Amino acid sequence: MTRRVLVTGADGYLGLRTVQRLLAETDDRLVLSVRAADRTELADKKSRLERETGTTAHRRVEVVPADLTEDAPLAGVATDLACIVHAAARTNFDIGRDTARRVNADATARVAEFAAACPRLDRFLFLSTLVSVGCRTGDIAETVTEGDVEHANHYEWSKEQAERRLAERFAHLPWSIARLSTIVADDDTGRVTQYNAFHNTLKMLFYGLLSLMPGLPDTPLYLATAEFTARGIVRLTRPETVGGVYHLAPSPDEAVPLGDVMNTVFDIFERDPAFVRRRLLRPEFCDLGTFAFMVDATRGLGASPAAGALRSVAPFSEQMFRPKRFDNSRLRASWPDAPAASGLPLVAATCATLVGTRWGRNPAPNGVTPDAVPQ
Ligand SMILES: NC(=O)c1ccc[n+]([C@@H]2O[C@H](COP(=O)([O-])OP(=O)(O)OC[C@H]3O[C@@H](n4cnc5c(N)ncnc54)[C@H](OP(=O)(O)O)[C@@H]3O)[C@@H](O)[C@H]2O)c1
Structure with a gap:
């Protein structure tokens, strides 16, 4: 039926x-x-x-x-x-x-x-x-x-x-x-049509608005x-x-460690001539207290891009200090032919799309226009 x-x-x-x-x-x-x-x-x-x-x-x-x-x-x-x-x-x-x-x-x-x-x-x-x-x-x-x-x-x-x-x-x-x-991303090609905190954090790193990264390099994503x-x-x-x-x-x-994700992201960023011209250093990891202090310190800066960037990362930054191992054996038993996750190659493909389209402002080479506006 x-x-x-x-x-x-x-x-x-x-x-x-x-x-x-x-x-x-x-x-x-x-x-x-x-x-x-x-x-x-x-x-x-x-x-x-x-x-x-x-x-x-x-x-x-x-x-x-x-x-x-x-x-x-x-x-x-x-x-x-x-x-x-x-x-x-x-x-x-x-x-x-x-x-x-x-x-x-x-x-x-x-x-x-x-x-x-x-x-x-x-x-x-x-x-x-x-x-x-x-x-x-x-x-x-x-x-x-x-x-x-x-x-x-x-x-x-x-x-x-x-x-x-x-x-x-x-x-x-x-x-x-x-x-x-x-x-x-939508699929393993790295096409992006919905933007979330992951994409917005990468955007701030690309434009130099985030010089410290909250988190532990070993935290699995x-x-x-x-x-x-x-x-x-x-x-x-x-x-x-x-x-x-x-x-x-x-x-x-x-799952991919945060530190490896950051390295992959900057390897892609550094292929872009405009990014290289900005001579930005790769961000250092900082502890939660230092990051919270920076967010507080920028509150007085109102709507400045740097303050906005910090505030947008703040709601999930604590998770970058809370490593977890999510058992998924029930899922694997119910879905034995589930495809393997692509890990860092997916990060690289997604990041290349973001840089290539400037976070959806320019059309992707395959003509896809993202349907969501970055937050
Ligand atoms: N995408 C992710 O990365 C992700 C990760 C983890 C979990 N999830 C979960 O997966 C689910 C789907 O996520 P998504 O990415 O598809 O979200 P989404 O694109 O934001 O879609 C959410 C949908 O919920 C509707 N909605 C919001 N408020 C509503 C209301 N009061 N009454 C009826 N409908 C309402 C929205 O309609 P309007 O647009 O008209 O408001 C929209 O159709 C969510 O439960 C989310 O928590 C998503």
Whole structure:
């Protein structure tokens, strides 16, 4: 029997890629929920989704408006769903606590309440993040976090709150939590169409706005492509895949140390004549206290580029001092043919794209125009 699958945040970066894969790899019928302030925004989002999913897919796709911060946002959706992929969220690291709670934690509980009213549901997949585990260090198992944990920012905290609510209040649901790594490129070619803290930090280093790098050179970074992540998401939606927490991320031995990432990045930067002319030194690593002092010291500088650069790195800098080993053996068991992570070659390819396009200002050689504006 054909399954009906709801995807929230379906027009977001990963939501859309998940939809495209579900259309290509399954015969599921899809309900795509999007946030839209009015009819014009809904019509715009519908036509973009139609364009991006291909005309032949239309008969399998229904688009519904839903602001998940409102009461009963999915009341208009038929409850004969087999699966829900909850991708909607506010994902910026500098988000305020109240917004993070409303959009990321409360809204997840609201979608779970709707899920509980779907009698045929066999999977509720919540997209979370590796950093929901906060400032813990060492071995991290694929289990829901227990006990008190500190977080580097409200985004991380809100994702952990959402995970806990699922585990504690919705134990009766067939839930899975996919903790995702940092996505640095669309695929292994290094093409970038969504900019995040990783890309913005590299931009500041390239333009000389960051002369000290907060972090320990040995801290492993878990970097992935959207292609790997969307494939994994689709795998975790399949009814034969068991529920629970998954680290949808490279294995610990595929994670790349921060120091090696920095060396790779500067090897690419130094191929660019304009960068070489600036005669910038490679940044030294500094401790968290020194970095916090610098961020404080620049507060009086208001909107200067250097102050803005430091403030934008500050919300996640603490994680650069908190090395973790994310066990992903549950993921590997459920997805034995998962592709290997590309590690430093992916960093190099991504960095070359960023330098070549000047962070999306110039068209890429293959004609791709990034659809997001760097923060
Ligand atoms: N991309 C990554 O590197 C990454 C890494 C780890 C985890 N994740 C997780 O993966 C999921 C998808 O991330 P993404 O990169 O695809 O994010 P994204 O591109 O920012 O998309 C987020 C989507 O959520 C929607 N949304 C926001 N507020 C909403 C609300 N109140 N009601 C309904 N929809 C709302 C957005 O709609 P509008 O645009 O209209 O606001 C957008 O469609 C998120 O849960 C994120 O935490 C992503």
